[in-house]
Amino acid sequence: MPAKNLSLSGITKLPWDEFYSLSLNAKADFFYKDSLMFDCLYSSQFNRKLLEYLYKLSDKIRFIAQTKSGLDWLQKLLSHKRAVLYFSQPSTRTYLSFNNACQVLGIQASDIRSSGASSEAKGESQEDTVETIHSYTDLLIIRHSNENIAEKAAWMFNRSDNPIPVINAGSGPLEHPTQALLDVYTLHRAFKGRIDGKTIAMIGDLKRGRTIRSLTHMLSNYKNIKFIYISPSELTLPDDLRQYLVKHKIKFEESNNLERSLKKADILYITRIQDEYDKKNESKKIDYSKFGLKKEHLKHLKKNSIILHPLPRRGELSSEIDHDSRAWYWKQEINGLWIRAALIAFIFKQSKSILNYKS
């Protein structure tokens, strides 16, 4: 079983500002308990060993859940646990897949689907909101426009007498670690475990797309991965991500020409423009039309390439492609349910019983 020899104890000593100013790696080290991941906040918390363990666990859960007796068994595992899904930003698939993952494991889930539906609308601070949620639940799954509130909640809960795990379901434009987890799980299934050496073209709003940062970190667990980042000049990679790639000697190129890169890619990862983060409608001035995949592009793609999109999509991914065998984005969505169930089961230490289950 993958392990880290760290504990939560250190976190209780650091005030928030001091904690927050630590490097990502130093911070990530705090979110372990009994040597295992406790809070899932950043994609950099995953190493290859853990990823492969979660793929195996996810495959086993989806296999067990195929029969009534199997699903009944799974639903007893965590029937003593409750989860709150606090989503201050809109969501369809992340919300539904987490909610259904909880149901598969027998966890009772309740939710807040927008800040407007919570007492934040009456002026309550985000900190008081998460403190209140802490009183009612055993697990917080949080999506928020504030990129820091998931880690602040984890920091707060871990200082309390009753630490409960926090899973980041999307933190502003910064991170979406469980999306990256389902993305790599999909690649693992599509390429039958052979992800090393692949070239991935990431296309679209690289500047504000949280899945871009999270998937870049997640894929850096594999050997000889090459990234081609394709975007309009206004939406190129953020500096910190470019520096990360340079520091870790990961091969990458940047381009504004999609057509030229199609032949080289084993994986195409298309993303929509993230105009919800506009300050003054600046996205309206950007020509995004050259950064979409259309039916006429298919003839240029490798025969065994894979097309992914975190979804939702707009015009950047034509529905005419949906029935091409290389289109994996609907399978990608379904994989999200099972790998999220695996992550929750892992955090609540149910992995061994699941892997040992005999029908």
Ligand code: CP
């Ligand atoms: N990929 C993703 O996060 O989709 P939702 O916004 O629908 O959850």
